[in-house]
Amino acid sequence: MTGAGRGTGWGHVVTVLELTGRPRTRDGIASHWTQVDGLRMHARVTTAAPDGAPDVVLLHGLGVSSRYMLPLARELAPHFRASVPDLPGFGHSDHPPAALDVPGLADALLAWIDAAGLTAPALVADSVGAQVGVAAMRRSPEAFGRAVLISPTVDRRGRNPVAQVGRLLRTGLHENPRLAVVLGRDYLACGARRALATAWHALAHPLEDDLSEIEVPVLVVRGGADAVVSQRWAEEVAETLPDGRLAVLPGRSHSLSYSAPGPLAAAIGPFLGGPPPGPDAPTTRQAADSISRFDSATVVLRAAATALHGNDLPALDAVPRPLGPLVESALTLVDALPAPVREQVHRLGRGSEAVPPAELHAVSAEAVARWMVAQYPRRSYPVAIVGSSSGALAHLAAALGAPFLPQTFLLPVARPDVDPDDPRGGMTAGIGPAELLLDANPEVALHHTHDPNQDRLSHARMTYFRLKRRRLGAAFTGFLTETLPPGATLLVADCRLRWPVTRLGDQHVFQFGASRGMPPEEFRSESEHRGWDVPPADEEAPEAEWGFDEALGDDLAALAAARGWRLRRVAFDEPAALSPLIADLYRWWYLRRGRPAQRLLVESFLLLDPHLALATGSVPYWSQFPVEPAADAVERYLDHADPFEEILLTLFPPGTQDVAVAPAKRWRDLLGRARRHGAFLGIDPDAFPRGPGSFGRFHRELAALPRVDPPAPLTLSELDVFLAERTSSDGPPVHWE
Known part of the structure; x- marks a missing residue:
């Protein structure tokens, strides 16, 4: 190899360990070399993406090379053109005489972006690479369209060599054993002196000093078992960014790009502009863990389904049926507890259902729909009911022998840090998690509700995300097609109750208050009495829990026409x-x-x-x-x-x-x-x-x-x-x- 720092010593080791010569294309990956400020920089580029696919730059971390990022690049390749450069001193790229510090590596990255002819690509940066990427974004705000920071270092509460070594040893217990081969090869290639010098530069560079200056949307990703990047630090990074959000992959460790490329790609793909991961993605949460067991839509669905099975509803059917009598007896005993203890039981019970905000990328509305249709016997029905929830509809379904499929379901989201009397704070805290959720579920609308009157106890532990299907989706369509013969009736349940909301996005509204005995104007007047800081409403929308979103009506009408069903509608005001x-x-x-x-x-x-x-x-x-x-x-x-x-x-x-x-x-x-x-x-x-x-x-x-x-x-x-x-x-x- 030629170029600075390639004469003797470690350069010979690099020659042995790395492929040299002309660019190669193998397994959908092509090598490219680019001259940047007197150094020849190497990059691997995926070749399988369709024309017009978004550009994504993947940036490796400390001591490793682009090889470390290849598993993630291959996962992204069907939808993105991924470029994976070797920073100067690493991989195929030339070695400068001395190890570059974080700003120096950032300058090299920006120069390579310019020389490669990329225009505002997305950046996916791993570990120390996240420090380099953030420094580059601060230097050149328009260089990247958005960014993903994977396992960003260095946690300011452990910014010393001893702490970092201890954390690395603990997190290594959860890594893919094959990672050791990549690490050994790449560290040997770059050299111990360069790796140690770069590590020292990273420890000396406070990532948090640059975060508030980043202008583009940024997704921070952490593995739930990562001992190097704590949950507290990841949350701090995301909260310091002007447009930051956090995704967590439970049970995963630090080296997500290599050890968990499939789940990582599923988590970040929608944020980068790719398709939603779908219900079969490796990250998808179990449907039963994504909904509230004690919500109107869930209980009405279960009530209708158990009636069609010829069964009753012990303990709301929220626990395995054999445990129903035991749970009912336990609940009766709670009544004997002092009032403050009963309230705490209520809080803990509701909070136990809540999904951590950083795991909302793994919620799949389609997986929930699969769970819903699976509650019903697979047989021919003369009629099916789809739309708004109502306990009365469960009885209508039982009388007609008809399945009921709700348009809306409640996703309880953990929120321990917002006071129930702070609706504006609740709205703000929900924006980042909502974006994660909606990126992964473009077929739904999100109604984030905050009711400090009725839901005070619940709001101490959770907030309410209600999702309304705007498209039927595969599970609902398949079930209806399979169970309704030609000439059957599709009954649309249309509750026309509406509520003032604050519009936060095309799919996202915030609703203060709820339809439980106090009309919207009373909520507003009560807020003045209680001193609640309520965001102003700018439109009306279907009420979150009960209202029907007419966007679903088009799919229902089209399917009924295509299958020869009679389409009927029952409309009611509340x-x-x-x-x-x-x-x-x-x-x-x-x-x-x-x-x-x-x-x-x-x-x-x-x-x-x-x-x-x-x-x-x-x-x-x-x-x-x-x-x-x-x-x-x-x-x-x-x-x-x-x-x-x-x-x-x-x-x-x-x-x-x-x-x-x-x-x-x-x-x-x-x-x-x-x-x-x-x-x-x-x-x-x-x-x-x-x-x-x-x-x-x-x-x-x-x-x-x-x-x-x-x-x-x-x-x-x-x-x-x-x-x-x-x-x-x-x-x-x-x-x-």
Whole structure:
């Protein structure tokens, strides 16, 4: 080899260890040499990317060469043109007389970018390479379009040789054993003196001093088992960057580019402009670990699915069925604890579901959709329901023998550092994690909600990301195509409830407050009283938990037309608006089948069970939440309905006394409307609105009622007869199209 520093000594070792001569192309990788400031620099470039693919520069770390980055380059190659240079003194590149410091390496990188003719490529820099990359971005703000910093060194809390050696030894236990061969070869090639001098330069260069000057979007990536780059340091790096976000690969170590190239490529590809990783990516979280077990959409889905299987819903079906009775008993025991302890149990329970913000890149909405359709028996159905959630819809699905697929699901996100009374801080903290999530899931819209009234206890540990499908996706499309024959009906559930939001992006809005008994204007006035700093709303959007995003309607209509299905729509103004109609439908259906219809079962939020309602001959009335407007709605229903002999009523315990919750006395008065017997079901009215034991007692007490033979399934033609007979004045407006 020719060039500075190539005469004798280590230059002969380099000649033996490295391929020399003309550029070579092998396994989709081509070698290129470029003259840069008197030194010949080598780079490996992938050749498999399609025309017009984005340019990405991969930058190696301390002592190694471009060879170390090749596993990642190959993973990125189908979608990016990856260039992997050897910095001066390493790999094929010429050796300058003395080891360059971090600024010197940054200058060499910038000069190589210019000589190679690259225009604002993305940068993916590893370990010490991240220090070089950040220094280059500070020197030339327009050199790179965006950047990924993998395992960025050096943690300022361990900036000394002894600490770094100790951390390297600990993290080495988790590395790919084959990495030792690459390290030995590259370190021998560059020479111990150069490697040690470069390490000393890296220790002396404080990365944090440059971060605040970086103007482009930056993704910081850390392995969860990396002892060199701590979680605290990675978070600090991401937070110091003006446009930074953090992704963590659980269980992975420091050398992600070599030891975990597939998961790393899946995590960074969407950020770099590549396609989303999809539900089969190596990083994808299990669907059951990506949703809340105690959310309206999840419970309504499970309620409909278990009814179609002929089963009830012990412990909300949130645990394996054999454990249901044990969990219900344990929840009952919690009621005996002091109030502060019960509240802490609530916080811990909700917080245990939360996904760490830095792992949102691994959440797949399509994987969640696969989980949803897997809950149902694979058989032919005359009708399927898709769209907004409502407990009343679970009962409609059970009556028709129809699957229900929700458009929305709740992704609980860990957020330990934001006060529940700081909605603006909550919104800001969610922006970076939201970008990770949406990069990986372009088919959804994100509604980030913050409700310091009803969700105070939950907000101490988590925040609410609600995802609405804007496209059907493969899992929903496949399930519907497989189970609905030609001539079947596809029913769109369209809750038209809307809410003021702050628009943060094309797919991202922030919603302050939620539809649980307090309208938006009251939330705003309450914020002035409580001193909440609320971001101003600039538009209205479908309400996060319940509203239907019409973007999904186009896919539903197109699929129905292509498959020869009848497309119908049921539109309602709020989630519980369907409840009077469904209660009357059940009563009509029971009487039509010659069954008694004298017990009204008033359910509450997550406390519902369609199978047991049918098995006990109960007329179900689902109440959205135990608040004053809901109590008023039940009272209006009782005013117009024929009297019931028996009324059983349960109340979902929110855990705190928020401003809208109706007291137990208000509900007890409604029980007095029964001709013969009215009683609370599964709750201790003296403990309400606290008392998590209700989650266990509700199912046990409902299951203990005498059983009856369920009626023959309701047909669509019978549903049409009922709708024709029922007048619009019988309840809240519900439009069937």
